[in-house]
Amino acid sequence: MTTVHTSVVVPCFNESEVIEAFHKELVGALEPTGTAFEICYVDDGSSDRTRAHLGQLAAADPRVRYTSFSRNFGKESAMLAGLRMSAGDVVVLMDADLQHPPHLVPRMLELHRHGYDQVVAQRDRTGEGAVRTALSQAYYRLVRRFMDVEVIDGAGDFRLLSRRAVNALLALPESNRFSKGLFSWIGFDTVTFTYTNVQRAAGSSKWGGRRLLNYGIDGLLSFNSRPLRMAIHTGLWLFLSALAYALWIIANVVLDGVETPGYATLITAIVGLGGIQLATLGVIGEYVGRIYHEAKRRPHYVIRETDETATATPQELVREAVSSK
Structure with a gap:
């Protein structure tokens, strides 16, 4: 069996319009690196044809693996499932909407070879509305003042993690997960680089004002009293x-x-x-x-199917989710 060097974890929610274009671009960026890689897609209970597209990609490419949830459990659960699926020495987390440019992944791998356990791609605010930019900057100033961990403005989920950093994240048992804070909390040597903000290739953002507000409150309460x-x-x-x-x-x-x-x-x-x-x-x-x-102590998610077994009973899938905690 070929040892996997790089695992790319991609949470998906209603991304059927862009998933094939994303996959083609990601494979095109990874193949020239010469590293053995896998792509771990996690369908977060999509209501469109995302799951069907992932099944087709997995059938056509042995480097593709996927897990599909029984309903929408949220991005935090999808990222956790992807980290549990991953087998590589390094893991890259990124979104499927092409706002995280796949052509930056080789640069992240190169920086990792210099000894960094976390390589963070930090986007700038290009093309973002003035009101949203002002609110985001005010929020991060508040976060830096009150939270017990450092969260950098523009540094999101697009990052590379070494295997020991992934293992440290998976060892954290909490149900209410705020990954931006967890990434900072585990520590390790970290390097950041900036890239130009990119608009979605298709579809609309799943992060409305209310959802962003709730996510911000979660962040403030998750890491301090x-x-x-x-x-x-x-x-x-x-x-x-x-x-x-x-x-x-x-x-x-x-x-x-x-x-x-x-x-x-x-x-x-x-x-x-x-x-x-x-x-x-x-x-x-x-x-x-x-x-x-x-x-x-409920499991973070319930699995509908994976590329390995699409015929498991609901009881088996619940047991799998519980045993992976």
């Missing part, structure tokens, strides 16, 4: 402010004999404190919800 610490600080600050205000009112009454009207102040305090309490409860609820999901 500072929101809870901020709630404590806010409570102490409000207590001291209320104490100072009470002392000021008492001093006014003692010195001037004036009763300070307090209706507007009272209403403002009630509304402000109520909002802070609700926000704090929401933060606590997010952490409790994460504990709840971790405690259930």
